[in-house]
Amino acid sequence: MPSTHDWINDPFGVVEGMFAASQSDPNSGWEARAVEFFKDRLKEKDAHTLVPSLNDIPMHYLKPNSLVKFRCFIQDMFDPEFYMGVYETVDPATQAKTLRCGKYKDVTECGVDFNSKNTVTAERQTFYCVPIPGENPWVKERYANSSQARVVPSTSYVPSRQKRSYEEDDDMDDMDTQPQKQREAHAGPQSPTEHHGNGDCKRQETEAPSSQTTSASHLDLNFPLPGEKGPSCLVKVYKDWDSFKLNDMLEVYGILSVSPALSALADEKDASSSLVDPTECMETAEEQRVHCPPASLVPRLHMLYAKQLQHNNPLLPSAATSEDNSAFLASTLSEMPSVREELLAYLTHVLLGDALAAEYLILHLISNVYVRRDVLPLGKFTLNMSGCPTVASYTERLYQIIQQLVPSSHYLGMSLQNMNQMRLVPKKDYVANRLVSGALQLAKNTSLYLDETQLEQGQLDTTGVRNVTALGNLISWQKVDYDFNYHQMEFPCNINVLIASEGRSLLPSDCQIHLQTQVAPSHLEEYLSTMHMLSQASSQLNKFRIYLSVARLLDYSISDEVTKSVEDDFVDMRKDDPQSISAEDLHRMLVVARLLSLSQGQTSLSRDSWLRAKHIEALRRSRMEQHKCVNGNEP
């Protein structure tokens, strides 16, 4: 048995050992056994924390051909490719033939015998993966901290825990600058082409582009959100690739391949494309760039094992085994009501003393599309928070608070310029043969914060109208129609949309709550400055973070008795005043009741929760009456 050090640093040793052993016994199924081996290893306690992560550690500190992990998001799926699964090499000196395994590799060894009868062609699939879009800094930091990977760098790297740059945190900065410098030094002595590539990479990583237009760099890494950082990766999948879907969150364990030969091969092509060799001149340069970017910039990761992530909250167990998870759930369940109280108090404070709005905000934050009935997504709870003060950039501060609470989120200022210029919907680029990402290509349970207070009067152009329609579709049906030029393709999604607006939003929403501030506008500035202080109490924050993620994972049911009483209630309400309550209202009340129960850690609906849901709905509606203003956008 190879030691721990071996299977992480030299996974090929394991793979090739098994391959060699299988030669005597053709039916040994060595491929399955190899995957099994790594799976077992990773199951061992804390073993997965020993594997270095591409998310935290700059690529040049990682050993090529070592086992790494990558927490990522499938942005695009390329075409399947055929490769030499097994091939034979001939030693030029001795003419001795050796069988070799081509699995998990990009490049073959010297002297391939192309006419060997022992060559086996196999198929694999390539996914283009990027870090999870909108992942908040605290998540990245936390994941990085939990890693125990001992990176043995080729350069003078001190194995301190590596952090991604973190804009707001000052004390983090000096830690971050050190590897930056090293990176520069590292890039120095390389060949001009390499240097060029690396320089680009650096620009991508260090500058957070403030403008919406992604940099015109020819190596656009195609992140869904502008200003994202981190490596992107071509993940090669060897089996069951049909089980992965676009926009899935994965934790991939695989063998890192950064062979410079890959980029060298790509360079060669530009130089010497010839008439008789048709395959080269057919592919556009763009396609080359996208599908074979320099390995120094976009490494290849040969997947051994991948875990679909239910959430990307580092504070929760990563749901490797369901037993662990349920135990964890049970322990937190009892604490939930008390945490909820604290969170409610905190959010009430944040929402300028409006407890009802805080209540609804909690419900929104734990909402989740849990099932779809034909076209109808159930469980979505888009909240429109109207009456947001426009002074002291309140909406942005509110977003910063939310950012501290949820694992991934994105702030979309709905300014006219943004709406007219941004690409929200992903679009297929047939020239480069890839899916050009858009801001609505988000992983599940991402919080999308739409700031409508930024919208001013003016003209929406065609793009603007299309973007607004896309947002409307997202909210109503939880789907995004990706643009495939000749047709559209519908991709279901699960995004929590929160709209902050002054009046009623122009977008549809499941629920609108008008903010009633208890703070006089003159004191707002002062109030807000104190508010921000509170967010630094980190253990408190962690409790909130766990609470919000757990509430979303809970199961939920309604007993027959409660069903009955809900039905009776509905009939009674209709009897009193049929105009006041419609099927739509019942839908919403059922969602509110569900979320309310879950927020209290109850997995089934109780009579009390139902009454409470009715009560807060009534409160909200009465408040709506006061602020009723018809703006012509009613459905």
Next chain:
Amino acid sequence: MSSPASTPGGRKRGRNTNPPTRKFPTCSNLLGQDSSTGDLMPMPTSPATDVLSPAAPQDTSLLSSPRPSVPPNEVDMSSPLMYGTPMRGTPARQRPDLGSVRKAPQVDLHSEPPSTDGAVASESNAGQRLVIWGTDVNVGTCKEKFQRFLQRFVDPTSTEDENAGLDLNEPLYMQKLEEISVVGDPVMNVNCRHVQSFDADLYRQLICYPQEVIPTFDMAVNELFFERFPDSFLEYQIQVRPYNALKTKSMRSLNPEDIDQLITISGMVIRTSQLIPEMQEAFFQCQVCAYSTRVEVDRGRIAEPAVCRHCNTTHSLALIHNRSVFSDKQMIKIQESPEDMPAGQTPHTTIVYAHNDLVDKVQPGDRVNITGIYRAVPMRVNPRQSNVKSVYKTHIDAIHFRKTDEKRLHGLDEEAEQKLFTEDRVQTLKELAAKPDVYERLSSALAPSIYEHEDIKKGILLQLFGGTRKDFSQTGRGNFRAEVNILLCGDPGTSKSQLLQYVYNLVPRGQYTSGKGSSAVGLTAYVMKDPETRQLVLQTGALVLSDNGICCIDEFDKMSDNTRSVLHEVMEQQTLSIAKAGIICQLNARTAVLAAANPVESQWNPKKTTIENIQLPHTLLSRFDLIFLMLDPQDEAYDRRLAHHLVSLYYQTEEQMEEEFLDMAVLKDYIAYARTYINPRLSEEASQALIEAYVDMRKIGSGRGMVSAYPRQLESLIRLAEAHAKVRFSEKVETIDVEEAKRLHREALKQSATDPRTGFVDISILTTGMSATARKRKEEVAQALKKLIQAKGKTPAMKYQQLLDDLRGQSETAITKELFDEALRALADEDYLTVTGKTVRLLA
């Protein structure tokens, strides 16, 4: 263009593997008589076992030793067997679609391994025992079999449009040969399915070794052709193009086992490259003695002769481009059609190479079935590097294109061929159809998340099935509309949009638009200048795209009048006429329209008629077969059921729901099957029942001096009855179908055409926009007003407001301002008075 001088080292190494001294005499010898007989002599790329890297031998640049099993002299294949009979000077044309020009060594099946039988190949009498190396194909037998197939194959049941005009009881392909002799287009398309039904073994060989078998077919067909039509002249020899290989694959299921096999896949063209000239034969001339030689391209490489054979000078030969032979080539990218794709994944793309006359046959956006040979080539190797990328490039060499959407020009019935149902599936569907309550079952399976509205769902179900198409173009009326149009109107939040979304997701060719966001051109078609070609291109809109499908239009009331007006033609004539920017055409838009509209006052006003509530022009409304109101019934039992339904949505698991309702896929198949295979006709009784129903409807109205039915309603009834028969999978429309159509029609009418003042059903609300009573009332008011004015005596001008107040004071019923205005207008029409601003002047 790389001249031979710049040939990388790898190529030179490769060249050494074919000793030039042996190869060249053959080549020049061959070329003397025929420019490219080589194409008749295929070469296997793969040994019989598929898994053994079939593509590897295609690249020789790394090959440092000769192919082990095939000695170089084997390549010299001047077997008379391979040349067939000389075709009276008709040149053979190269077939780059079958791979690079190579010679196929034959091996004796029963003798020693191939390495020892160099002599056998040239003995034609041994032909019967020869097979092409790496395959089990015997050229002689294969040729014979194919000739027999051509001479004998008859398919009396053929429905393909390719065979239109042929006598189906005569050998099909002999007729095609005759056609070739007349038309002079030397291409013979062969349906693989025919080959299979004729000789399964031949078919298997064709699929597995297309590169060897197709040239054999070529030979066979040419021999036959020139035997039959010795005097005909063709530009080049006939080429056989098989299509419709049964091993039809979706792009997703292609795997390494398909390499070098004949496959048919379907997809959509997304990009085509420019024409690429590909060298087939290089012409070299010696710089010293002007001796010239030709070298054929072998596996993508040219073996540059190092020594001039004439003067023995080394490295004296130069490539002469002008005299080299090139063929056309085009790269086409195809993408999976959206229907074939699993949810949540992105479509795959595949590269297709088209050669010679197949170049520019397809355009981006076309749906095509491509038959071709699947290839895999190793990535180009860098001669300066010893290790290689271990990935192959795959592509398809196209042999045949068949556009799938082109057929829609010819007729409608062929849609059937697209969707194939397995026997099991048909059986399940038929069983389902036999159930007495199939109609109810299906309607409840429709949008299960939407509660009740049974009749509306039934209406939509009938819309999904549609009526029978009738063609009256002989008698001058053209096609009758077979599609059922439905309008849903009602209070906001009654899940109209949800129904629309559901239907849009259910039908294969559905389009969903919102009235708010669509413009007239978005619905119809517009002319655009293509940025690349600078050509005017017709871009089709939602209505044309949903031809043979359903166009769902939400927010119908919010559509601008301009936009709505284009619907008039579509909804009755089912065509769309375009005349702009030099493009004048009529497009088919045989689409059913499912529209949803909200009342003008956001809440339905029961005191008003449908027209008044939704403010749509009655010309448009009368084109809807069924107009449903989706209103809150406001009844306790309903509320309870609704509440139960909704609550259950929130706690039942997915599986529980599945059990209760029919699967959406079954429903889809059911509809597709019925739409394609069932064409019900009216039975005698049914026609009688329809006549009665129509007469009854007319009678109801005539009793009260109103017309309650128009021929359009009769047509609607027929369509609905036919659709209902389709639901039952019945070829005959029977009385029960008519009954249901009547019932549904009455239900819809009851809801939408009830005169709120009298409570009677009055179709004239929909056809003229005003109920008969309302018209009567208008006349009365006008008369009263006239009397009032006359009573006032000689006042040439009156104040508008004053007159209104007076009339209100006089009348016992309430007079609205609108009513008053209408009365004034009526009087103005009589030239009794004129209204200018706020004053009313009498004209005398």
